[in-house]
Amino acid sequence: MSRVTLLSLQVLVAIVSLVLWQFFATVPIMGHTVLPPFFFSKPTDVIRQIVDWFVTGVIWKHLAITLWESILAFAIGSFLGVAIGFWFARKPLVAAVFDPYVKMANALPRVVLAPIFALWLGLGIWSKVALGVTLVFFIVFFNVYQGIKEVSTTVRDNARMIGMNEAQLMRHVYWPSALSWMFSSLHTSVGFAVVGAVVGEYLGSAAGLGYLIQQAEGVFDVAGVFAGMFVLSAFVILIDVFVSLVERRLLVWRPTNTAEVRG
Amino acid sequence: MEMPGPAELTSTGAVPTAVALQDATVAFRLTGARVYTAVEKANLAVAPGEFVAIVGPTGCGKSTLLNVAAGLLAPAGGSVRIFDAPLSGLNRQAGYLFQADALFPWKTAIDNVAIALEVEGVPRREALGRAQGFLAQVGLGAFSHRYPHMLSGGQRKRVGLAQVLIRDPKILLMDEPFGPLDAQTRQIMGNLLLDLWSADRKAVLFVTHDLEEAISLADRVVIMSAGPGARIIGDWRVTLGRPRDITEVKLDKAFHDLHREIWDALKDEVMKGYAQSTTATTGT
Numbered sequence A: 001m002s003r004v005t006l007l008s009l010q011v012l013v014a015i016v017s018l019v020l021w022q023f024f025a026t027v028p029i030m031g032h033t034v035l036p037p038f039f040f041s042k043p044t045d046v047i048r049q050i051v052d053w054f055v056t057g058v059i060w061k062h063l064a065i066t067l068w069e070s071i072l073a074f075a076i077g078s079f080l081g082v083a084i085g086f087w088f089a090r091k092p093l094v095a096a097v098f099d100p101y102v103k104m105a106n107a108l109p110r111v112v113l114a115p116i117f118a119l120w121l122g123l124g125i126w127s128k129v130a131l132g133v134t135l136v137f138f139i140v141f142f143n144v145y146q147g148i149k150e151v152s153t154t155v156r157d158n159a160r161m162i163g164m165n166e167a168q169l170m171r172h173v174y175w176p177s178a179l180s181w182m183f184s185s186l187h188t189s190v191g192f193a194v195v196g197a198v199v200g201e202y203l204g205s206a207a208g209l210g211y212l213i214q215q216a217e218g219v220f221d222v223a224g225v226f227a228g229m230f231v232l233s234a235f236v237i238l239i240d241v242f243v244s245l246v247e248r249r250l251l252v253w254r255p256t257n258t259a260e261v262r263g
Numbered sequence B: 001m002e003m004p005g006p007a008e009l010t011s012t013g014a015v016p017t018a019v020a021l022q023d024a025t026v027a028f029r030l031t032g033a034r035v036y037t038a039v040e041k042a043n044l045a046v047a048p049g050e051f052v053a054i055v056g057p058t059g060c061g062k063s064t065l066l067n068v069a070a071g072l073l074a075p076a077g078g079s080v081r082i083f084d085a086p087l088s089g090l091n092r093q094a095g096y097l098f099q100a101d102a103l104f105p106w107k108t109a110i111d112n113v114a115i116a117l118e119v120e121g122v123p124r125r126e127a128l129g130r131a132q133g134f135l136a137q138v139g140l141g142a143f144s145h146r147y148p149h150m151l152s153g154g155q156r157k158r159v160g161l162a163q164v165l166i167r168d169p170k171i172l173l174m175d176e177p178f179g180p181l182d183a184q185t186r187q188i189m190g191n192l193l194l195d196l197w198s199a200d201r202k203a204v205l206f207v208t209h210d211l212e213e214a215i216s217l218a219d220r221v222v223i224m225s226a227g228p229g230a231r232i233i234g235d236w237r238v239t240l241g242r243p244r245d246i247t248e249v250k251l252d253k254a255f256h257d258l259h260r261e262i263w264d265a266l267k268d269e270v271m272k273g274y275a276q277s278t279t280a281t282t283g284t
Helices: A003-026 A043-056 A058-090 A092-107 A110-121 A125-149 A153-162 A166-184 A186-203 A209-218 A222-250 B006-012 B062-070 B109-118 B124-137 B153-165 B183-199 B211-217 B253-278
Strands: B019-029 B035-046 B051-055 B077-082 B094-097 B171-175 B203-208 B220-224 B232-237
Touching: A003 A043, A043 A058, A043 A222, A058 A092, A058 A125, A058 A166, A058 A186, A058 A209, A058 A222, A092 A125, A110 A125, A110 A186, A125 A166, A125 A186, A153 A166, A153 B094, A166 A186, A166 A222, A186 A209, A186 A222, A209 A222, B019 B062, B035 B051, B035 B062, B035 B077, B035 B203, B035 B220, B035 B232, B051 B062, B051 B211, B062 B077, B062 B094, B062 B171, B062 B203, B094 B153, B109 B124, B109 B153, B124 B153, B153 B183, B183 B211, B203 B211, B211 B220, B211 B253, B220 B253, B232 B253
Parallel strands: B051 B203, B051 B220, B094 B171, B171 B203
Antiparallel strands: B019 B035, B019 B077, B220 B232
């Protein structure tokens, strides 16, 4: 199937869904409306709300806040994940001692931490960043740890036979391997950074996309809730496209990212 | 098949040795207090510039012996001497070509070769220049910027060979390097190896389970018994001339006579090794 056909079919799905939604929300069938606008709103209202946000410029502030929180959560979570992942992987004793606590912390549904973070860090961006960090950290940490553990014995022996010392092993063997594992989970960790930010905002804040959705919900503005959801989806998809671009540059040496060439 | 011990060799001072294993025993600790003795009292001496092939049944500890010579594994008993000096730690005089893929997958072919010089402090620009030269020598001059996954199995072995040779080691250790390759590529790689080796004869310890490969490449063929507690049970000198073409040498009558002679000694061990690998519990 050509790209054009595929794209037009994909667009068609969206149009059909929106038309059906609009139809059932506005045209009564046998005396009653299938999708009452109070509960389901209707596409025209949602679109009007989205356009309104962008025209008045209200949305930019919220988008900027959510983006900034996500970036901070991702950066801090990744840094901690890489640092501690390296530490644990190179010091098996440390890893063994902390193992049950790491498992315990990871098993905890992170949402329950939101009130604690709000209490400690206030309702500003840092409580959202903290929530995002707890989500991002574990993904990066486990991947970096695994990335170092999974370096093949042959590659490691070869590096030693070539004459690499511990620092060179770190730089030329463990570091690239750990990074490749971390990058392969980039979509998940970036996604979780956004989740942390939005959930945090939803639970208590004064700005951000999560706040916008929560506010609309509070006054039974269903169109506002849907509008917030669509803007959020578009936001996440844009970030995902950006991550894919970064990934393609960083993982050129991976078999799955380039066409296989055999001589 | 009596072989002079390495001690005799060095004490007379007449013949120096590149690698000398004396009564080398290798044991692994299994679960609990049980110990698996892989190799028992192996004696082996490789002279400088000599190409020695080790042949033995599957799982007899050939690779283990190679790891001992490389210093990756410390023997439980006996001694290892490299150029008449006892080996402690890694063997800095040896280059090791592994059976499995050992290239750094995140580096291009040329970076994989150049890194072997860079770790010694050679400036990057110079290292890259020399690496390009070595890649050309193994016939990969045009592939230097490909990543390992973009190369075929044979090409990856060539990069590995360049990576080992660029350090100019005095000893080459090779662990079934061409094992995973198809028959034709193996022959091409065998001839390439002989070409490179004949230019500056390094001592070679070449492990294989393929007797034909061993005879066609080596100066000496050493046979190991089936494990556990594998020993060296035979040592044959290969008198075929050099330079050799390993495809043509197999048509030689002398080749066949030697092959039959060694195979007679080897086949019982191969059967023993096979029987052990098919029974789940080996009595140790």
